[in-house]
Amino acid sequence: MGSFSLLRRVAGAIPSLIGVIIVTFLLSRALPGDPAVYFAGPAANAESVQQVRESLGLDKSWPEQFVRYVLDLAHGSLGNALTTGQPVLDDLVQRLPASMELTLCALLFAVVLAVPLGVLAAAKPDSLVDHLCRALVTVGAAFPTFFVALLFVYLFYYLLGWVPQPLGRLDEIYYSMPPTVTGFLLVDTLLAGDLEAFRGAAAQLVLPSISLGLFALAPIARMTRAAMLTALGSDFVRTARANGLSRRTVLFTYAFRNALLGIVNTMGMVFSFLLGSNVLIEQVFGWPGVGSYAVSAVIASDYAAVQGFILLMAVAYVLLNLAVDLVAGLIDPRVRFEG
Structure with a gap:
């Protein structure tokens, strides 16, 4: 039954992916600039640009280009990127681990701070911890990630010199890149x-992870506090207290376990958002991930790279939702995939 429900959920995501393919194709063609002009170079004349346009298939009508794009997808190809000259799929596979590592570290930082803070804030309403939680949520949601990143670089690198130069995943002047096994440098x-x-890779991760994690901290702490307040005010918690159970048992065994479902769902949404929105963080820290790759593609009006990036994010979002559903089913067996 569970496998059938999972297959139904996957099948239900197919229309969404088809919609993403169509909308992405149309929006990429609406980008300013001409990829043929970019590829031909600044010294090219009109004839050379036209030749490049024909070689790229951009002289065809949009319906013809779309059919060609769909046929390439059916054969497992996302096209070739003009900015790198490599297949888009190869570029994304090569860069995705860098973005995943950064996003996971940022999420880990946010969870380690936000969940205990939210639990304590709910356990002690209107206390100093509760006010601190509200303040962090407000501050974390108020400042843009790129502003926080630039501020951290100025303070901890330029003024204090506590962190290494924010240029990539590893300073290859002092360290050797390890053989690629997982793509995660740590x-x-x-x-x-x-x-x-x-240690060098971990040092490079500190500032970008904290910069991105502070933005993720706000929704996780807010949801943890709200879910815990709801659980602590429920009848089963009052019954547990009336039976003389310890405060710790009531808080973690009963209240937190029932609040965990909402927290996990929020973490899934936050993770998918961070993976697609760490573009500015990657630009600030010279991080060679899919975000910086997407920025370069947009600047160059590189249709194939832009379409590949957005399609990757859509597939990642679908897979992440399925993973969250699986975890939710483990936390609460009453949860079913039909929803």
Whole structure:
């Protein structure tokens, strides 16, 4: 039954992906600029630009271009990127681990701070911890991520010198890149037994993870506090207290377990949002992820790269929702995939 429901959920996502393909194709053609002009170079004349346009298939009508795009997708191809000259799929596969590592570290930072803070704020309403939670939520949601990132770079790198130069995942002047196994530098450096490179990669992750994680902290802390307040005010918690159970048992065994479902759903939404919105963070820190790749593609009106990035984000969002549903089913067996 569970497998059938899961298949139904996957099938239900297909129309959404089809809509993403159509809308992405149309929006990419609406980008300012001409990819043929960019590819031909500044010294090209009109004839050269036309030749490039014909070689790229941009002289065809939009319906013809769309059919060609769909046929390429059916064969597992996202086209070639003008900015790199490589297949878009290869570029995305190469850059995705960098974005995933940054996003996971940011989410981990947010969860480690936000969940305990939200639990304590709900357990002690109107206390100092509760006011601190509200203040952090307000501040975290108020400041843009790029502003926080630039501020951190100025303070901790330029003024204090506590962190390494914010240029990429690893300073290859002092450290050697490990053999690629997972694409996650923290994992690959440990697999290679290079602790110095591990420390270097971790140091490069500190500022971008905190900059991105502060934005994720606000919704997770808010949801944790709200879910815990609802659980603590429920009848089963009052019954548990009346039976003489300890405060710790009531708080974590009963209240937190019932609030966990809403917290996990929020974490899933936050993760998908962070993965697609870390573009500015990657630009500030020179991070070679899919976000910076998308920015370069938009600037160059690189249709194939833009379409590939958005389609990747759509597929990642669908898979993440399925993963959240699976985790929710483990937390609460009453949850079913039909919803």
